[in-house]
Amino acid sequence: MAAFVILSNASPRVLSTLILSDVCFLYESLARALSEARIDVLDRCSTVAKAVAIVGESPPDLLLIDATFNGGLAAVGQLLAAATKTRIVVLAVTETEDSVLSWIRAGVSGYIPNTTRLADLPAMLQGIARGEQVCSAYIAGSILRELRDLGPQGKTSSSPSLTERERQVLRLIGSGRANKEIARELNISLATAKSHVHNLLGKLHLRHRGQVTAWLHGAERA
Known part of the structure; x- marks a missing residue:
């Protein structure tokens, strides 16, 4: 299968990782x-609350979900x-396309396909x-189309005038809340x-809520 690959000659460095999973044997195997x-595996978290507490106090290099x-x-x-200093990997x-883009839209830094060998x-x-x-190559094309659909960089990184309620909604969408949870x-x-x-979404020139996380990251970097 053709692949989109970015190569580097950098030497491996010691990485610290945290695993978010409720499957014990997966943690032990990894x-x-x-x-x-x-690559040092610091701990396994079986709840999001525990993962948030750990990465907030002592952020690892990677958080594996x-x-x-x-x-x-x-x-x-x-x-x-x-x-904020940890790369999240699923x-x-x-x-x-649907699965990978859903995670990318959520904000992960990378993903490991389920066909990957442990080695x-x-x-x-x-x-x-x-x-x-x-x-x-197929997923690379999907990502490029997603970036194209976000529109010009100026639209995604600008700061439109939002009401206080819209700013609250923006934060909740960015934290993964569904409409029922927002309500x-x-x-x-x-x-x-x-x-x-x-x-x-109309004010931000976005087509769907999955693009909000990308917009927020762009606004933070602007």
Whole structure:
């Protein structure tokens, strides 16, 4: 299969990692395999709350999320807010356009396909830690189309005039909240929450809520 690859001659460095998974044998297998390749697995978190607490206090180089972890996708925004110096990587992703783009839209720095051999994992994680990613040509094309659909850079990184309520909604979407959760947290009706989300996306020139995280990262860097 053709692949989109970014190569580097950089020497591997010791990395610290944290694993978010409720599967014990996955953690034990990864800890054993990665420790032999200069990657230290600090701990396993079986809840998002524990992961947030750890990365907020002592951020590792990488936070590895099991793709099958319940609520992992929705928690990426919350983890990003706590782990500003940590790259988030999702493990064992089914390499389809919908699956990969969903995680990228959420804000992960990289992904490991579920077809990856354990022996190849350390080198792939080292690459992601350097800002690199290996993916199929098909997925590379999907990512390029996604970037194109975001529109001109000026539109995504500008700061439109938002109401206080829209700023609240923006923060909640960025932290992975669904419309029902937004309505509950702001004590408004579901219809009103949907209306705020619709208006917010229009002001930001975004087509769907999955692009909000990318917009927020662009605004932070601007």
